[in-house]
Amino acid sequence: MESVKTLELRVxxxxxxxxxxxxxADEIEDDAPLFGEGLGLDSIDALELVIAIGKEFDVAIGDDDMGIFQSVNRICEFIRTARPEL
Structure with missing residues (x-):
């Protein structure tokens, strides 16, 4: 099983x-917003992340799951739920 920090770093x-x-990676805080005043990502970036996170971690991200892109912590929480072995 990977350490907690390793998954955050991979994300x-x-x-x-x-x-x-x-x-x-050090400049991105785990609980900082990724959109708006955070990293300033937009809806096109969200679509890119659906593909990237899906491929990298072998998870399916549906329309109802788009809220996971609020922060690195939320993405990691989603991945850990879908793939507990990570």
Whole structure:
């Protein structure tokens, strides 16, 4: 089983790589908002993240799950629920 920090770091790296962000993983706070005043992501970014997170962690993200993109913590919570072995 992976450590808690490892999953958060993997999620951050996935976000940075998929969206081509010019920030380091250390600059993204686990509970900071990803949209609006947070990282400033928009709806197009959300669609990119559905694909990236889905592929990277082998999880299905449906329309009802879009609230997971509020923060890194929420994404990790979703992944841990869908894939407890991670």
């Amino acid at each position: 951050k790296q996935c976000i940075i790589n998929r969206l081509g962000l010019d920030v380091s």
